[in-house]
Amino acid sequence: MKFITFVTTTNPAEAGAPPPALMEAIVQLGMEAGARMVETGGMSDTATVKVRGKQLITDGPFTEAKEMVGGYAIYDLPTEAEIISWTERFADLHRQHWPAWEGEIAIKQLHNFSMPG
Numbered sequence: 001m002k003f004i005t006f007v008t009t010t011n012p013a014e015a016g017a018p019p020p021a022l023m024e025a026i027v028q029l030g031m032e033a034g035a036r037m038v039e040t041g042g043m044s045d046t047a048t049v050k051v052r053g054k055q056l057i058t059d060g061p062f063t064e065a066k067e068m069v070g071g072y073a074i075y076d077l078p079t080e081a082e083i084i085s086w087t088e089r090f091a092d093l094h095r096q097h098w099p100a101w102e103g104e105i106a107i108k109q110l111h112n113f114s115m116p117g
Contacts, residue, residue: 001076001077001078001079001080001109002038002074002075002076002077002109002110002112003074003075003077003080003083003107003108003109003110004072004073004074004075004107004108004110005072005073005075005083005087005090005105005106005107005108006069006071006072006105006106006108007069007070007071007072007090007103007104007105008068008069008070008103008104008105008106009068009070009101009102009103010102010103010104011100011101011102011103012068014100014102015098015100015101015102016100018098018101019097019098021097022093022094022097022098025093025096025097026090026093029086029089029090029093030073033075033086035076036075036076036077036082036086037073037074037075037086038074038075038076039073039074040071040072040073040074041071041072042070042071043069043070043071043072045068045069073090074110080109083107084107087105087107090105091105
């Protein structure tokens, strides 16, 4: 089963930039995950396309700049329990190395659909 995690910072102004120690710890966790972590990276806001009777394009994904989606990771794991365990470890790195950070990490299971052709 494939899962994607999204890291959202809920206090970007107060938290500041992630410290180098956190980034080093995340690299180590990724090395430990090995082939189970398929892909990881940072993200920056671009735009959101909304449909509410008509189509509307806005800057970024949020109505207020109080939250920021900063990164993602894709894992290939056999169970939901394993993705929860890896995500808890990732969150713990934030508590240890970036105590000013507040946020959440959403976990979504990915489902593949075959494209005709």
